Amino acid sequence: MLCELKPRERAGIINPVFTCQPAGAQFASIGIKDCIGIVHGGQGCVMFVRLIFSQHFKESFELASSSVHEEGAVFGAVRRVEEAVDVLLMRYPDVKVVPIISTCCTEVIGDDIDGVVSKLNRGLLQEKYAGREVHLVAIHTPSFVGSMVSGYDVATRDFIAHFAQKTEPNGKLNLFTGWVNPGDVKALKHLLAEMQIDATVLFEIESFDSPLMPHGNFVSHGGTTIADMQGTANALGTLALNRYECAKAARHLETEFGIPTIIGPTPIGIRNTDTFLQNLKKLTGKPIPESLVRERGVAIDAITDVTHMFLAEKKVAIYGNPDLVIGLAEACIDMEMKPVLLLLGDDNAFYGDDPRIKALQANIDFEMEIVTNADLWELEKRIKEGKIELDLILGHSKGRFTSIEYNIPMLRVGFPTYDRAGLYRHPVVGYAGALWLAEAMANTLFADMEYKKDREWILNMW
Ligand code: SF4
Incomplete structure (x- = not known):
């Protein structure tokens, strides 16, 4: 099999991917x-x-x-x-x-x-x-x-189990975003607004991009209210974007209150965003408007500009939250890239049942390793021992030293990203996220081409 799913073999963790x-x-x-x-x-x-x-x-x-x-x-x-x-x-x-x-x-x-x-x-x-x-x-x-x-998955389920109360149907859609950034929430709300869908966005963190107001400092708070959580039992449907972050809460609503539920796929990349919109349509009956078809077209145009000349065949390592990592890998493959190493930082026994991982195993035509219970040494060790050659790393800031040490360009994505300004403002989900991702990866590679004097003259002619 070209795509192997395997646990980290070594005992002990060196530079964990996650915290507890x-x-x-x-x-x-x-x-x-x-x-x-x-x-x-x-x-x-x-x-x-x-x-x-x-x-x-x-x-x-x-x-x-x-x-x-x-x-x-x-x-x-x-x-x-x-x-x-x-x-x-x-x-x-x-x-x-x-x-x-x-x-x-x-x-x-x-x-x-x-x-x-x-x-x-x-x-x-x-x-x-x-x-x-x-x-x-x-x-x-x-x-x-x-x-x-x-x-996060356990806590969101426990909050929903505590608050959800069946009363009258409210005609709203429950949207569990999972562990995202304010820019993602904004992008998701935009898609919902374009489709004229009244949704309760749960554990809503858009306001974490907080303003500094004239009356003084501002402590960031999420936007989900008690009434929002109570009303989840009366919704017309639930859409949970992530399988490992909020699926438990979504399943609880489905089991206890019979709310129709769709879990995933994480809407990263064009293909997954298309599925997300189709799922919205399925649950609400609302059509996908022309404005989103156009938005999709703009994103595909931008992606096409950079894919064949710059992104195609580039070998990538990706680590972080599993839904993010898998979504990024799928988006990379759609852009003709080769995600050769995926690091999932915990030992969830159900990764092998994930249909997205099964699809990767069935369809890819290059060698890929998916390491569970992984730490960042799994990445560094392979580079150090010459077992993989990478063109790009996608992951949060904790892996920055590997990028610096081995001179491999890295796009910060996920949580936490503290060594670059304002990344929480940029979405990776939706068509806006697909566009940002493609251009940000391309720009990261461009800067590396200039720095290493590696065919940087191409940029004069592009
Ligand atoms: S592992 Fe987590 S829960 Fe345990 S002491 Fe450390 S921070 Fe606290």
Whole structure:
């Protein structure tokens, strides 16, 4: 078989692709309005995650910690959660949603966060905060399984399971975006608006590209409200763009409330965006307007300009969140490129069942490795040992040192991308994303041609 799906063989991780499960739950929680999550663990479980969010979005986010110390780690620390909830509610009178996010330490010692939520609901909330709307949601994200990707998936399901309420049909579409950037949300909303679809965009983070206003600084908050989450049970359909980020929430709505559901494909590239629009049409009955046909044409024209001369045959390594990596690989193949190495940073046992991976295995005509539970050393090792020759790397900023060390051009894409300005503003999804991706890859290669004096004269004549 030309395309092999295999786990990393070496024990131990050198330069991980992902961070841990609680990070995903924290990302989901900052997508909710009037929500501050309490991470039940050591302070570092919040501090380093907040740091990555802030580095990536260049914004500030509010997340709290129960700040477990030695005594709690030995004798149990649920008391810290009780104190943390009380302090948080006192300090922030507008907060309505408080997820209690567990970590490796508090899962190992067996702290009962579901029990403490029940206790607080019966006690503190009724006694001290009577009349105030407060929702405590227990989210289990031990870091010794999964990754930030599965943490996001689990948390979004738990929020939806907590809030979704069947009442009257609302005629809206549920759109789970998965772990995306503000630019992606904007591009998706544009496609929905062109099709005149009324949608609830869930765990909506467009406002993470926050303005600096005359009255002072602005703390970024997500746009998803409690009413949005309650209404998901009354929608005409659910579209989850990512198989590994939000499919659990979508499946919950399908199972519990019979909401018609389509999961994927991630709308990266022309082909997947076409399918996305067809899925929108299938769920809502709305036609695809001429304006989007034209937008598609503009993107294809731009892609054609750079594909044959510059992108074709280029060998690429891609790492990051699995839906992003697979979507990018599909888009690269459509642009005649050769994604020879895909690194998926966790050990999800279901990657082998992914129809997109099966399609890659059935159809590609060049050698490709897909490594699960991968770290960035899997990339560097292959380069160092001369096992692959790469023209381009696609991935987040954590792989920048490999690019620098081995002089391989790299386009930053995914999360986090902190060493380039404003990338969170550019979409990779939709026709706008397909166009940006093709041109950004081409421009990365152009800069490399000039820097290495490698046929850079072609650019004079192109
Ligand atoms: S691995 Fe454990 S201790 Fe480290 S940040 Fe994740 S949850 Fe916290």
